[in-house]
Amino acid sequence: MFAKLTLLLSTLPLALGHSLVADIWANGVHYNGWDPNTAGPYRVDTPGWYTTNIGGSPLYPIDANQLQIICARGGSNANFTAPVAAGSDVRLRWWQVNVAWPESHHGPVIDYIAPCNGPCSRVDPTTLKFVKLAQRGWINNSTYQEGYWASDELIADDGSWNVRIPVDLAPGEYVLRHEIIALHVAFTGTGAYSPSGAEFYPQCVNLNVTGSGTRSVVGGVDARELYRGDKPGLTLDIHATNDHSGYPIPGPPVWTGALAARQLAA
Ligand SMILES: [Cu+2]
Incomplete structure (x- = not known):
């Protein structure tokens, strides 16, 4: 009884406030995400990269030019790589205990992809060059004082987000970098690499894209070059109004290859 209570008390703080990518679907197959609270058994069968991001402890602009x-x-390669057909959706579900994503943490949801040029289970993450596959930011002025954001759409869809793999993407292994940026304290940011401000929650996933596509990823960048805390979209006070029309989603524009694939699929 006492041991159980101690265990409960020691694990409780990890569960509060945030969530993590607990479930991943690719080709209709379900995988557990990487969960540092219940490490061990998950390590062998998840395409989700291992992190020490316990309970979703955020990164701030101060981390934006750092390995993390x-x-x-603590991100390190998942041993497993999930097969996924080009043109299909990967689904990621943020969940922990009974929380999808904290409602207060409004902000954009962004997805990037980088070729591993070999097995993603062994790729050096500092060599990954990411392009933006998709992005969604402020949606409308409904529901909240801050308006309705991509993160709210995610919560409304069972904590989940679908990412379309471009239909003509060349087969091979890729790291998908899925990310929520929470803006609830973005107004506290004071500069390019401020210790407070916008909160970054990335999660990497190993994918083995199959199909007969021929489009290669070009023009990607090191993730340490994606953001600076003083760039548009990371320093606003989202509480000041529910109308954030024209909100500039951080990072580079969506990759032209992803846009072209949408045209092909339409
Ligand atoms: Cu938070």
Whole structure:
């Protein structure tokens, strides 16, 4: 009884406030995400990169040019790589205990992809060059004082987000970098690499893209070059109004290859 209570008390703080990518679906197959609270058994069968991002402890602009921005704090390669057909959706579900994503943490949801040029289980994350596959930011002025954001859409869809793999993407292994940026304290940011401000929650996933596509990823960048705390979209006070029309989603524009693939699929 006492041991159980101690265990409960010692694990409780990890669960509060945030969530993590607890479930991943690719080709209709379900995988557990990497969960540092229940390490061990998950390590062998998840395409989700391992992190020490316990309970979703955020990264701030101070981390934006550091190793941890690439695939989260303590990010290291997942051993497993999930097959996924080009043109299909990967689904990621943020969940912990009974929380999808904290409602207060409004902000954009962004997805990037980088070729591993070999097995993603062994790729050096500092060599990954990411392009932006998709992005969604402020949606409308409904529901909240801050308006309705991509993160709210995610919460409304069972904590989940679908990412379309470009239909003509060349087969091979890729790291998907899925990310929520929470803006609830973005107004406290004071500069390019401020210790407070916008909160970054990246999660990397190993994918083995199959198909007969021929489009290669070009023009990607090191994830340490994606953000600076003083760039547009990271310093606003989202509480000041529910109308954030024209909100500039951080990072580079969506990759032209992803846009072209959408045209092909339409
Ligand atoms: Cu938080």
